[in-house]
Amino acid sequence: MMDYFFHGGPGLPYLFAFLMGLSMLIYGLLDGYDLGVGILSYLEKNKQNKDTMIASIGPFWDANETWLVLGIGILLIAFPLAHGIILSNLYLPVFLMLIGLIFRGVAFDFRAKAKDQYKKHWDTAFSAGSLLTALAQGYMLGFYIVGFKLTVETFIFSCLVGVSLAVGYCLIGANWLIMKTSDQLQKKSIRWAKFSLAGAVFCIGLVSLGTPLASERIFSKWFTYPNILFLLPIPVLTGTLILWMRHILIKLPLKNDQYCWLPFAQTAIIAALCFIGLGYSFFPFIIPDQMLIVQASSANESLIIILVGVAIVLPILLLYTFFSYKIFHGKAEEDLRYD
Amino acid sequence: MDALILSRIQFAANITFHILFPTITIALGWFLLFFKLRYNATKNYKWMDIYFFWTKIFALCFALGVVSGITMSFQFGTNWPGFMATVGNVAGPLLGYEVLTAFFLEATFLGVMLFGFRKVKPWVHNLATILVAAGTTLSAFWILVLNSWMQTPVGFVMVDGRAIVTDWMQVIFNPSLPYRLVHKLLASGLTAAFLIAGISAFRYLKGYKSPSVISALRVALVAAAFLIPVQILMGDLHGLNTLKHQPQKVAAMEGLWNTQKNVPLVLFAIPDEKNKKNLYSLEIPNLTSIILTHSKDGEVKGLNAFKDNPPVKPIFYSFRIMVGVGFLMLFVSWIGVYYILRKKEFPKLFLKAVFYMTFSGWVATIAGWYVTEIGRQPFLVYGLLKTKDAVTTVPSAHIALSLTLYLIVYALLLTAFITTIFYMAVKNKDKEFTKEEIDPRTGQRRSIIIGA
Numbered sequence: 045m046m047d048y049f050f051h052g053g054p055g056l057p058y059l060f061a062f063l064m065g066l067s068m069l070i071y072g073l074l075d076g077y078d079l080g081v082g083i084l085s086y087l088e089k090n091k092q093n094k095d096t097m098i099a100s101i102g103p104f105w106d107a108n109e110t111w112l113v114l115g116i117g118i119l120l121i122a123f124p125l126a127h128g129i130i131l132s133n134l135y136l137p138v139f140l141m142l143i144g145l146i147f148r149g150v151a152f153d154f155r156a157k158a159k160d161q162y163k164k165h166w167d168t169a170f171s172a173g174s175l176l177t178a179l180a181q182g183y184m185l186g187f188y189i190v191g192f193k194l195t196v197e198t199f200i201f202s203c204l205v206g207v208s209l210a211v212g213y214c215l216i217g218a219n220w221l222i223m224k225t226s227d228q229l230q231k232k233s234i235r236w237a238k239f240s241l242a243g244a245v246f247c248i249g250l251v252s253l254g255t256p257l258a259s260e261r262i263f264s265k266w267f268t269y270p271n272i273l274f275l276l277p278i279p280v281l282t283g284t285l286i287l288w289m290r291h292i293l294i295k296l297p298l299k300n301d302q303y304c305w306l307p308f309a310q311t312a313i314i315a316a317l318c319f320i321g322l323g324y325s326f327f328p329f330i331i332p333d334q335m336l337i338v339q340a341s342s343a344n345e346s347l348i349i350i351l352v353g354v355a356i357v358l359p360i361l362l363l364y365t366f367f368s369y370k371i372f373h374g375k376a377e378e379d380l381r382y383d
Numbered sequence: 384m385d386a387l388i389l390s391r392i393q394f395a396a397n398i399t400f401h402i403l404f405p406t407i408t409i410a411l412g413w414f415l416l417f418f419k420l421r422y423n424a425t426k427n428y429k430w431m432d433i434y435f436f437w438t439k440i441f442a443l444c445f446a447l448g449v450v451s452g453i454t455m456s457f458q459f460g461t462n463w464p465g466f467m468a469t470v471g472n473v474a475g476p477l478l479g480y481e482v483l484t485a486f487f488l489e490a491t492f493l494g495v496m497l498f499g500f501r502k503v504k505p506w507v508h509n510l511a512t513i514l515v516a517a518g519t520t521l522s523a524f525w526i527l528v529l530n531s532w533m534q535t536p537v538g539f540v541m542v543d544g545r546a547i548v549t550d551w552m553q554v555i556f557n558p559s560l561p562y563r564l565v566h567k568l569l570a571s572g573l574t575a576a577f578l579i580a581g582i583s584a585f586r587y588l589k590g591y592k593s594p595s596v597i598s599a600l601r602v603a604l605v606a607a608a609f610l611i612p613v614q615i616l617m618g619d620l621h622g623l624n625t626l627k628h629q630p631q632k633v634a635a636m637e638g639l640w641n642t643q644k645n646v647p648l649v650l651f652a653i654p655d656e657k658n659k660k661n662l663y664s665l666e667i668p669n670l671t672s673i674i675l676t677h678s679k680d681g682e683v684k685g686l687n688a689f690k691d692n693p694p695v696k697p698i699f700y701s702f703r704i705m706v707g708v709g710f711l712m713l714f715v716s717w718i719g720v721y722y723i724l725r726k727k728e729f730p731k732l733f734l735k736a737v738f739y740m741t742f743s744g745w746v747a748t749i750a751g752w753y754v755t756e757i758g759r760q761p762f763l764v765y766g767l768l769k770t771k772d773a774v775t776t777v778p779s780a781h782i783a784l785s786l787t788l789y790l791i792v793y794a795l796l797l798t799a800f801i802t803t804i805f806y807m808a809v810k811n812k813d814k815e816f817t818k819e820e821i822d823p824r825t826g827q828r829r830s831i832i833i834g835a
Contacts, residue, residue, distance in 0.1 A: 102494070102497075102498050103494030103495070103497070103498040103499070104494060106445075106446075106449060106490040106491075106493055106494060107487060107490040107491040107494060109449065109453070109490075110482065110486050110487050110490050112453070113453055113456055113482050113486060114482050114483070114486075114487075116456060116457065116460075117456070117475075117478055117479050117482045118479070119460075120456075120459060120460060120467055120471070120475055120478065121471070121475030121476060121478065121479045122475070124467040124468055124471030124472075124475060125468060127459075127460045127464070127467055127471075128460055128464025128465070128467060128468055128775075129464070130460070131457060131460030131461045131464070132460070132461060132464055132775050132776065132777050134461075135461050135775075135777045135781050135782075135785070136781055136784075136785070138457050138461055139461070139784075139785040139788075142450075142453065142454045142457060143788065143792060145450055145453060145454075146450040146451070146454065146792060146796070147792075149446050149447075149449060149450040150443075150446050150447055150450060150796060150799075152446060153442055153443045153446045154443070154799060154803060157439060157443060157803050157806075157807055158799070158803050158806070159806055162799075342471060342472050342475060343472045343545070343547050343548075345472070345547065345548060346471075346472040346473075346475060346476050346548065349476045349548075349551065350475070350476050350479050350480075353476075353479065353480055353483050353484070354483065357483040357484055358483075361483070361487050361488075364487075364488075364491055364492070365487075365491055368491050368492075368494055368495055371495060371499050371502055371503055372494070372498065372499070372502070
């Protein structure tokens with residue numbers, strides 16, 4: 045056990061690969077709903093509703109975005125050799141994502157403070173920035189899945205994953221709004237959620253088919269006996285959750301706003317299942333079929349130093365994140381503003 | 384142009400844009416806390432008015448700082464993969480600790496500070512304000528640890544071309560850290576102070592002569608008057624520290640080409656890098672020897688004594704801009720304190736001068752950064768890794784494209800930022816708080832919401 049984690053064993057790199065994946069998953073869920081709300085806000089023309097939508101993510105988006113920095117930070121800290129290769133290969137999509145994140149983040153503040161005549165431009169920048177970020181992130185995921193091999197097919201596949209992720213973010217964003225809004229806006233969100241769910245189903249299917257086709261190694265990891273038996277729960281559970289969400293979305297809104305949180309929770313579990321599936325496909329590679337996790341990792345001493353920090357800070361971090369969500373628990377009210 | 388020069392311009396543009404905003408927020412957070420505590424102590428509503436006005440600007444700066452900071456963290460990988468491949472074992476944990484201990488803290492509690500004041504108890508809100516200020520300062524600490532280590536690297540050994548840390552305490556408290564950290568924190572204090580003073584003077588000149596505007600102006604001027612002499616002293620000590628560890632940087636700052644005794648202080652000159660001499664030099668005899676060696680005929684090493692020299696001109700000019708702005712700050716803030724002590728109304732000419740100094744902190748900070756960062760060239764990590772050996776293999780056309788768009792976006796955002804804060808400065812001119820609007824328990828406005 046000691047040798048597995050220390051003295052050059054693979055334990056520490058694997059642990060950090062897990063932590064990195066976990067940060068990315070949390071990022072996808074948390075900033076996912078922010079970005080989804082951002083994209084959906086383009087569809088809402090009523091000024092008051094738009095303000096409420098944006099107010100619902102106001103206290104959170106900043107901290108949510110930090111999970112991306114943590115994820116990319118772990119890649120940089122724990123796997124410096126892979127970090128350079130991955131980011132060099134993703135140069136342009138990373139750049140587009142950053143431009144998207146820049147506009148999304150600053151538009152949030154500018155729209156409330158700038159002159160009235162500029163406000164609608166910042167609103168557009170907010171939606172467009174959210175959309176660009178989602179598309180770029182999805183494209184990167186797709187391009188990563190195919191191991192950064194650029195052909196016509198992989199380009200189309202990556203673009204489709206880009207659209208898929210944007211739809212997925214819309215789904216979780218709409219489900220967030222169902223939880224955080226009421227009345228007419230909530231009904232609208234339920235409609236958005238239904239549409240996005242249909243899109244998301246198509247997309248999950250697409251990635252699930254594309255991933256094994258992109259690599260023989262992944263194909264054989266999934267579709268050989270007995271692996272396929274152990275893995276069966278993942279698609280079965282995902283399918284069940286999708287049907288269940290469909291069912292509940294038709295029923296909502298219920299009396300006393302019962303179960304308004306359920307679609308959001310269901311989306312989170314589906315995302316986690318997809319994540320487990322992807323993780324299983326790639327392990328033990330950090331760059332699919334090119335570089336192993338253990339080949340890319342830092343000196344163990346550096347990993348231990350970070351691990352100590354993570355062990356101390358992460359519980360505190362989760363505690364005050366929980367605290368912050370508790371403060372802003374409940375429906376987003378109009379007074380959720382500071383100007 | 385090749386990937387190296389394009390990547391350097393891109394990183395320089397990025398960090399120049401980024402540094403503007405943390406330089407404000409690091410100190411503005413503490414100013415906000417001060418305003419809030421003044422309200423708690425005096426129950427005078429003008430302090431909450433100042434607090435709310437500057438909270439909005441803080442939030443705007445914070446957002447701009449976050450998005451440009453994230454951009455930078457990606458550029459390590461996209462443009463400088465050799466940096467992490469060589470010194471990743473040092474830089475990685477330092478950046479990691481910044482994210483873990485500071486970034487999440489400030490981001491989460493900023494949400495509570497901005498949106499929570501009607502939802503949490505007053506002491507929780509005070510605590511959130513403190514944690515935001517502490518978070519920004521802690522963030523600055525970790526970043527400056529890494530930056531200082533790149534200037535004065537210690538506490539490691541090289542194994543197979545990768546740095547392996549032998550002593551983390553040495554890495555963190557490396558020789559230039561204490562000087563750089565204090566110098567930077569003071570710079571932030573001065574930047575925020577002159578921003579507050581400048582915007583307040585602008586509001587006053589526009590006829591917005593409320594107690595809150597006058598108090599903000601006074602607090603900022605007094606703060607600046609205290610900070611600037613300390614900063615000048617600290618800058619001097621930082622220079623001596625640099626002389627010890629990076630003598631060629633100091634030689635470039637002073638425009639000293641040949642090693643000599645009785646070195647004069649070059650007030651102004653045009654350095655001629657080709658012929659290695661200064662043109663049109665205006666000098667004070669012996670002063671540089673006195674400053675750097677504390678003796679009139681002390682010997683100082685010139686650029687010719689070193690092999691890897693940084694470019695002289697940008698360092699030489701930037702250094703003079705920084706020092707010049709510093710003395711201007713001293714002059715203006717002390718005159719301001721003179722008026723305050725004499726209980727005189729500020730004359731219009733003085734207010735105009737303060738208004739023109741609104742962004743003086745930015746100018747001095749950026750000039751100072753250029754001195755220290757260009758002064759590190761041709762190295763990325765001093766004496767260890769050359770900049771050209773760390774650059775990416777991404778096609779230069781891609782970098783040219785991203786650089787162009789970054790420059791457009793930054794220019795747009797900077798324009799938007801400056802016009803927006805001046806717009807905010809005059810927007811709610813007649814919407815001072817009245818007693819009835821305020822909840823005396825929390826210092827917050829009651830349910831009335833005044834338009835954005």
